[in-house]
Amino acid sequence: MPDRAESLPLRGLASALGRGRTALLRATNLQVLAGLAALWLVFSLWQPGTFSTGGNTLNIARQGSVLVVVALAQMFALLIGGFDISVGANMGFSSVVASRMMIEHGGIAVGVVAGLAVGALIGLVNGLLIGPLRVSPFAATLGMLTFLLGLGNVLSNGQSVGGLPSSFGLVGGADWDHIPSGVVLALAAVGLSWLILNRSRLGLYVYGIGGSRSAARLVGVRVYAYEVAAYVLCGLFASFAGIMLAARLSVGQTESGAGYELLSIAAAVIGGTAIGGGIGRISGVVLGALFIQVLTNGLDVVGIGVYVQGMVTGIVIVLAGVVGLMRNPDFFVRLRALVPSALTSRGHLRGRRWLGSTSHES
Amino acid sequence: MARIDVARVIAPARTDRAPRRPVAGSGLRLLPALIVLCLVFGLRYPSAFPTVGNLQSMAQVGGVLLAVTLGQGFALLVGGFDLSVAANMGFVGVAGGDVMVHHGLAAGIAVGIAAGVVIGLVNGLLIAGVGVSPFVVTLGMLTFLKAFGNQIAHGAPIFGFPSSAQYLGHTGWGPIPAPIAIGAILVAAMWIVLGLLRAGTYIYGIGGNREACRAAGVPVVRYEVLAYVLCATLASVAGLMELSRVSIGYVSNGTGDDLLSIAAAVIGGVAIGGGTGSIFGVVLGVAVLTVLTTGLTIAGIGEFYQDMVSGTVIVLSVLVSRVRAGVLREVIGVRGRERFGDGLSHRGVTTTSGREP
Numbered sequence: 178m179p180d181r182a183e184s185l186p187l188r189g190l191a192s193a194l195g196r197g198r199t200a201l202l203r204a205t206n207l208q209v210l211a212g213l214a215a216l217w218l219v220f221s222l223w224q225p226g227t228f229s230t231g232g233n234t235l236n237i238a239r240q241g242s243v244l245v246v247v248a249l250a251q252m253f254a255l256l257i258g259g260f261d262i263s264v265g266a267n268m269g270f271s272s273v274v275a276s277r278m279m280i281e282h283g284g285i286a287v288g289v290v291a292g293l294a295v296g297a298l299i300g301l302v303n304g305l306l307i308g309p310l311r312v313s314p315f316a317a318t319l320g321m322l323t324f325l326l327g328l329g330n331v332l333s334n335g336q337s338v339g340g341l342p343s344s345f346g347l348v349g350g351a352d353w354d355h356i357p358s359g360v361v362l363a364l365a366a367v368g369l370s371w372l373i374l375n376r377s378r379l380g381l382y383v384y385g386i387g388g389s390r391s392a393a394r395l396v397g398v399r400v401y402a403y404e405v406a407a408y409v410l411c412g413l414f415a416s417f418a419g420i421m422l423a424a425r426l427s428v429g430q431t432e433s434g435a436g437y438e439l440l441s442i443a444a445a446v447i448g449g450t451a452i453g454g455g456i457g458r459i460s461g462v463v464l465g466a467l468f469i470q471v472l473t474n475g476l477d478v479v480g481i482g483v484y485v486q487g488m489v490t491g492i493v494i495v496l497a498g499v500v501g502l503m504r505n506p507d508f509f510v511r512l513r514a515l516v517p518s519a520l521t522s523r524g525h526l527r528g529r530r531w532l533g534s535t536s537h538e539s
Numbered sequence: 540m541a542r543i544d545v546a547r548v549i550a551p552a553r554t555d556r557a558p559r560r561p562v563a564g565s566g567l568r569l570l571p572a573l574i575v576l577c578l579v580f581g582l583r584y585p586s587a588f589p590t591v592g593n594l595q596s597m598a599q600v601g602g603v604l605l606a607v608t609l610g611q612g613f614a615l616l617v618g619g620f621d622l623s624v625a626a627n628m629g630f631v632g633v634a635g636g637d638v639m640v641h642h643g644l645a646a647g648i649a650v651g652i653a654a655g656v657v658i659g660l661v662n663g664l665l666i667a668g669v670g671v672s673p674f675v676v677t678l679g680m681l682t683f684l685k686a687f688g689n690q691i692a693h694g695a696p697i698f699g700f701p702s703s704a705q706y707l708g709h710t711g712w713g714p715i716p717a718p719i720a721i722g723a724i725l726v727a728a729m730w731i732v733l734g735l736l737r738a739g740t741y742i743y744g745i746g747g748n749r750e751a752c753r754a755a756g757v758p759v760v761r762y763e764v765l766a767y768v769l770c771a772t773l774a775s776v777a778g779l780m781e782l783s784r785v786s787i788g789y790v791s792n793g794t795g796d797d798l799l800s801i802a803a804a805v806i807g808g809v810a811i812g813g814g815t816g817s818i819f820g821v822v823l824g825v826a827v828l829t830v831l832t833t834g835l836t837i838a839g840i841g842e843f844y845q846d847m848v849s850g851t852v853i854v855l856s857v858l859v860s861r862v863r864a865g866v867l868r869e870v871i872g873v874r875g876r877e878r879f880g881d882g883l884s885h886r887g888v889t890t891t892s893g894r895e896p
Contacts, residue, residue, distance in 0.1 A: 306854060306858075310858060310861060311861060312858060312861065313811040313812060315620065315674075315801075315811055316811055316853060316854065317854060319798055319802070319853060320851065320852075320853035320854035320857075321854075322798075322850070323846050323847075323849050323850035323853065324846065324847050325850070326843075326846050327842075327843045327844060327846025327847035327848075327849075327850065328843075328847055330842075330843035330846070331844065331847070439678050442674070442675070442678070443675075443678075452674065452675065453672070482690075484686045484687075484689040484690040484694070485686065486686070487682055487683070487687075487689070488682075488683050488686040488687055488690065490682050490683075490686075491679045491681070491684075491686065493679075494675060494678055494679035494682060495665060495676055495679035498665075498671035498672060498676065498679070499669060499671055502669065502670055502671060
């Protein structure tokens with residue numbers, strides 16, 4: 178009986194949350210925007226002299242532009258129902274290939290094209306493994322990540338490739354007439370992915386396959402072909418981000434993209450892209466990337482130690498996942514389904530053990 | 540007629556589920572690969588590979604990897620994975636190591652294992668209870684633990700453990716190297732859990748078909764949480780072993796073991812997605828990976844090329860298991876025809892309903 182009494186408030190909470198979702202949790206972009214505004218306000222009040230200055234804003238824009246492009250890359254893989262943890266290694270590898278081509282064959286164009294081609298090739302291999310050969314996205318892109326780190330280090334002798342032509346900075350590092358070039362390129366990437374996702378058959382099918390693979394197959398969509406295409410786009414965008422990063426750092430380096438695989442997934446999930454596929458908007462992904470960038474930059478500026486920053490980032494990633502689930506009505510169905518299970522006749526005997534006391538199992 | 544239909548419906552399900560043997564299973568096919576690897580390295584480098592010193596160092600490295608991979612096996616069997624095991628090892632190296640220096644060996648071990656249980660509970664409750672994807676949860680946990688460990692240790696390594704700490708992973712228990720002894724105990728424990736207890740049946744069942752288990756009345760959430768707790772606890776044990784092996788407690792202890800443990804389990808025949816895998820396969824997967832990396836190092840092949848080899852091995856091992864499952868045949872045969880359009884029916888479908896602008 179005490180179980181019953183304890184469970185009732187929980188049940189009430191679940192149904193209240195369930196009711197509230199329509200009003201509070203519907204407009205994903207508005208939530209992220211509100212979060213972004215709140216972050217900005219907190220950091221501005223905390224450090225008005227350093228955070229809310231024009232220079233720092235430009236800095237956030239420069240750093241954020243790379244993250245936006247990787248997050249868009251990740252979005253293609255997430256939308257079709259997988260994910261790609263090799264995007265960071267792809268960035269580093271493409272930056273090494275681009276830098277070496279630039280130095281050895283002269284010409285920025287050669288380097289950039291080579292970098293993009295390598296990125297698309299990486300995406301093609303991932304896509305073929307995950308699509309037709311049905312290796313799980315995790316195993317395929319984990320293998321690719323490990324392989325690329327090795328090959329990138331072999332190509333660069335484990336060092337950074339420097340001595341790049343100074344005009345290379347215009348591809349993501351320097352400013353074009355006071356406008357950071359990275360921002361312009363990121364906007365171009367946003368426009369391109371908008372065209373692909375919202376104005377092309379490919380985009381329609383990517384959403385369709387992510388929503389229901391079997392339904393897409395039944396209506397005659399060539400699922401594998403579009404799955405490969407999505408991973409190729411993912412690889413292409415990731416290598417583009419890698420080249421932008423190399424232009425900003427003025428070196429190509431295998432490890433330069435480390436960490437972006439995780440940040441890109443976090444940005445996409447915060448922005449409302451569902452892990453599992455079919456749901457996600459470009460505007461959300463851009464806002465999610467900005468959210469992470471403002472958070473990182475703000476914590477830096479207010480002088481919070483790098484270790485505490487890591488702890489905050491970890492918590493934010495998990496919270497993003499939880500908030501992402503709240504957007505799905507199934508979450509509340511699930512929550513409500515869990516609570517009455519403690520109220521059934523067998524539930525009386527078991528009490529609230531579903532909540533976790535597990536170590537005395539068996 | 541009705542009977543035949545029922546048999547047809549049930550038969551495929553049975554062939555899907557029946558061959559699950561927690562002890563031996565499909566991992567056996569790795570044994571020839573392991574023997575060939577040992578022979579190749581042994582004959583090619585007779586003065587470096589088959590020596591007592593090298594075998595001891597392989598036992599130390601392999602024992603730690605075995606402990607993590609056994610834990611990772613639980614998370615994989617139940618249908619998820621745990622990316623936070625390496626960060627867990629590093630965290631235990633710092634937190635458990637700090638306590639060990641100041642309050643003795645037993646306290647250090649207790650704190651380390653308690654940390655593992657708490658980490659596993661948080662992971663499991665978020666994944667199984669709340670329903671967040673294992674990727675997001677364990678990634679967040681990884682980021683958090685690394686930073687938290689650095690915060691505790693101020694980013695510095697911890698030294699000066701009591702001399703008894705070396706029995707965790709450095710010296711021998713009598714003639715048996717400690718990591719092998721601990722590894723054998725862990726294998727036995729895992730065999731009891733998976734082979735003899737109801738928890739094992741449920742863990743396999745949940746990984747095989749979560750909805751069916753729920754419908755059959757299995758308390759799915761509880762057993763899924765249990766799997767993540769076991770995973771994190773074994774990772775903590777591995778963290779204590781690693782601390783003893785290198786005699787330093789540092790956040791970067793175990794770096795790379797998150798991916799290596801998944802790779803070893805997958806090579807050993809544990810399926811990503813759950814429900815399939817054997818203990819023997821895990822042990823052999825760890826052995827193959829350890830022999831391969833040690834052998835490549837002795838052969839003077841650089842770390843970078845080794846990365847490339849491990850990446851290829853990960854993907855190849857999954858592909859091989861796919862071939863065994865008949866997927867490749869299916870893809871090239873049946874699906875290939877469907878994809879490349881040999882039949883009018885497919886073309887008809889796409890032109891009339893799918894391809895129409």
